[in-house]
Amino acid sequence: MDFIFVFEQVLNGLGYGLMLFLIAAGLTLVFGIMDTMNLAHGSLYMAGAYIAARVHESSGSFAGAVLLAVLLTVVVAVVLEALIIRHLYRRDHLVQVLATFGIILIADDAVKAIWGVAPLLASTPAALAGPIEVFPGLPYPAYRLLLIAAGLLVALGLYALVHGTRIGMLVRAGASNRQMAEFMGVRVGAVFAFVFALGAALAALAGAMMAPISAVQIGMGEAILIPALVVIVIGGIGSIRGAFVAALLVGLVDTAGRAFLPPALRAVLPPALAAELGPALAGIAMYVLMAAVLALKPAGLFPARA
Template sequence: MDAIFVFEQLLNGLGYGLMLFLIAAGLTLVFGIMDTMNLAHGSLYMAGAYIAARVHEASGAFALAVLVAVGVTVAIAAVAEFLVIRRLYRRDHLVQVLATFGIILIADDAVKAIWGVAPLLASTPAALAGPVALLEGLPYPSYRLLLIGAGLTVALGLHLLVNKTRIGMLVRAGASNRQMAEHMGVRVGGVFAFVFALGAALAALAGALMAPISAVQIGMGEAILIPALVVIVIGGIGSVRGAFVAALLVGLVDTAGRAFLPPALRAVLPPAVAADLGPALAGIAMYVLMAAVLSLKPAGLFPARG
């Protein structure tokens, strides 16, 4: 195991962590600010991936595909928010879980009806298909560098939006004390609708960007939802900063576990045992991280105030 391989895995973990952040940031805002448990958040990620894959295939323009995917997904989310989600704001969390699980089933059936059950194969943009020589002996895929750059840019933009703008102030006011904000003239319902749309846009963006390097298939939303929930628990519910730090930790730990645990076990265990045990242990690495963090900080690394 050399330094080049370790550096490559660090980049892989960073890219995965930043994509997790895009999903978890919207989810933690919806849960932390609106007090709404939205299990269907992963379906927005799936919608972004499917729409981007199809538009890119039809047009050949990846940037257009991403924009269309985000726009259409936000429109779908706006309809869902108007018809279902806003009726759940003051309801019990169990009701929210059941209702949004129903949305998952509807979304999966809608995908089957529109695109069928076979996975889609999304192509990497031609301009980003080749590698970039970062270091001597380390050609790294240029598309994965785009993911890292996009993730960092969105993270910075979201930080500025939440902390430096008027809409961010209104969001924080509605989260801290909804009744007082309403008495002061803040349209909390409109603020919540904006937060839900923002979360949908971030999830769709993550899905669109991940489409060329992951399987675009039914159930991908549910699969990504579990790591996203781990991220918001580690980071602190409602905290964008916590989601960012936790997503990077989860991305690095998960990637390192899958890259380094199997060969390490093969050095001390029979090959057949190591082949079975390595992936299993790698798969639970992020849960071990979550347990370790919660044992020290039960509210997460950076719990939201208010």
């Protein structure tokens, strides 16, 4: 195991973590500010991936496909918030979970009706199909470097929005103490609608960017939702900074577990046992991280209501 392999896995973990951040940031804002458990957040991620893959295939423009995927997903989210989600704000979490789970089932059936059941094969942009030599001896896929750069830029932009603008001040006030924000005259309904649309845009962007390197298929939203929930629990519900740090930790731990655990076990265990145990332990690495963090800080690393 040499330095180049280790550094390559670090880059893989950063890319995965930053895409997780895009999903978890919207989810933690919706849960932290609106106190609404939206299990359908992963369906918005799936919508972004499907729209971007189809538009890119038809038009040949990847940038245009990503932009259109984000815009159309935001439109869907605005309609969804107006028709269903806003009626759940004052309901208990069990009702929210059941209602948004129903949205997941509807979304999956809608995808089957529009695009069929077969997975889509999204293509990488031609200009980014080759590798870039990060340093001598380490060629790395150019598209994965774009994922890292895009994730960092969005994280910086989101931080500037939340901490440097008036709307960001209202968002932070709602995350810290929603009732007090209402007493101070904040138009909570408008803030909620903005937060939900922003979360949808981030989820759609992540789906569109991940489409060329992951399977675009029915159920992909539910699969990514579990790591996103782990991220917001580790980072602290309602905290953008917590979501960013936790997403990087989860991305690195998950990638390191899958890359390093199986070879390490093969060195000390019989091959058949190592082949079974390695992937299983790698799959639970992020849950072990979550348990360790919660044992030390039950509210997460950076809770918004600290």
